[in-house]
Amino acid sequence: MPELPEVENVARALRDNLTGVRLTGLQVGFAGILGQSARKTRSALVGKVLTDVYRHGKYMILWFEGDDGSMEYLMVHLRMTGQFFILDDFVPDKHVHLIFEFDGLDVHYRDIRKFSRLDLVEDGVAPAALAHVGPDMMKVRFSEWHKRIGSRKAPIKSLLLNQGIAAGLGNIYVDESLFLAGVHPETRPCDLDSETLHDVLKRGKHVMRLAINHGGTTFMNFRNFYGKPGNFRRKLRVYGRGGQPCRDCGSKLEKTVVGGRGTVFCPECQALST
Numbered sequence: 311m312p313e314l315p316e317v318e319n320v321a322r323a324l325r326d327n328l329t330g331v332r333l334t335g336l337q338v339g340f341a342g343i344l345g346q347s348a349r350k351t352r353s354a355l356v357g358k359v360l361t362d363v364y365r366h367g368k369y370m371i372l373w374f375e376g377d378d379g380s381m382e383y384l385m386v387h388l389r390m391t392g393q394f395f396i397l398d399d400f401v402p403d404k405h406v407h408l409i410f411e412f413d414g415l416d417v418h419y420r421d422i423r424k425f426s427r428l429d430l431v432e433d434g435v436a437p438a439a440l441a442h443v444g445p446d447m448m449k450v451r452f453s454e455w456h457k458r459i460g461s462r463k464a465p466i467k468s469l470l471l472n473q474g475i476a477a478g479l480g481n482i483y484v485d486e487s488l489f490l491a492g493v494h495p496e497t498r499p500c501d502l503d504s505e506t507l508h509d510v511l512k513r514g515k516h517v518m519r520l521a522i523n524h525g526g527t528t529f530m531n532f533r534n535f536y537g538k539p540g541n542f543r544r545k546l547r548v549y550g551r552g553g554q555p556c557r558d559c560g561s562k563l564e565k566t567v568v569g570g571r572g573t574v575f576c577p578e579c580q581a582l583s584t
C-alpha cells in the first residue's frame with residue numbers, strides 16, 4: 311500500500327510534469343472510483359489548467375484553474391493499488407479506469423483493486439472530507455503532535471497508524487521509526503518521556519524523507535509515475551525481516567501482531583519499558 315513517501319513521489323511527478331498544462335479531455339472507463347458522476351467530473355475539470363498538487367498524509371489534491379480564475383479541486387486517495395502512469399509506450403490494460411488527456415499527453419490512472427477514490431472537493435488544502443484526518447506527519451510540530459499522543463495509553467504503534475492523530479505513517483515506516491528510536495511497538499506513550507517521543511517523531515520524519523529520496527518502497531503494486539519501482543526496500547531495518555538477524559545487535563527479529571497489524575521489532579534494541 312502506498313504510504314506518505316510513495317504518495318509524495320507521485321505528487322512531485324504530477325507537479326513536475328503537468329503544472330501549467332491544460333486538461334483537454336477525460337476518458338472514464340470505470341466511474342466507480344469517482345466521487346461524482348463521470349459527466350460532472352468531466353465538466354468540472356476539462357478545459358482547466360493544472361496549477362498545483364497539494365499533499366496531506368496519503369491524500370493528494372490536484373488544483374485546476376479555469377481561464378476565468380475559477381478553481382476546481384480533485385482529491386485523490388490511492389488506497390491499495392491506485393497508480394498514475396505517464397509513459398509514451400504505456401499500453402493500457404483492463405485496470406486502467408481513467409485517461410487524463412493533458413494537451414496531447416495521456417496520463418493513465420490504473421487501479422487493480424478499485425479501492426481508490428477521486429473526489430471533487432470544495433477546498434484545495436482543507437476540504438471537509440479531510441476534517442477527520444490529523445496534521446501531516448512530515449509537517450507537524452512536536453508540540454502539537456505531543457499534545458495529541460503524549461498521554462495516550464494505547465500501544466504506540468497503533469497510535470502512530472491512527473491517521474486522526476497524524477497522517478501519513480503506515481505499517482512500513484512505523485516499524486522502521488520505532489526501531490530507530492529503540493521503542494517497543496507496544497509501549498504506551500504515557501510511559502515515555504517527551505525526549506523519547508521527540509525521537510520517535512524525528513526518526514519517523516527522517517525515515518520518510520529518506521524513502522522519498524529513494525522513490526519510495528515497493529511492495530507488490532506500487533510503481534512511481536514513470537513505471538519504476540521505488541528502491542527503498544533494501545534499506546529497511548525491520549519491516550519484512552521477521553526471523554532475520556537485527557542489523558544492529560544480531561538478535562533474531564521478532565514478529566508479532568499489534569493492533570491487528572503485523573509487526574517486526576528487535577527484542578534487544580527495543581526492550582519494552584513500563
Ligand SMILES: [Zn+2]
Pocket residue numbers: 556557558559560561576577578579580
Ligand atoms: Zn537489535
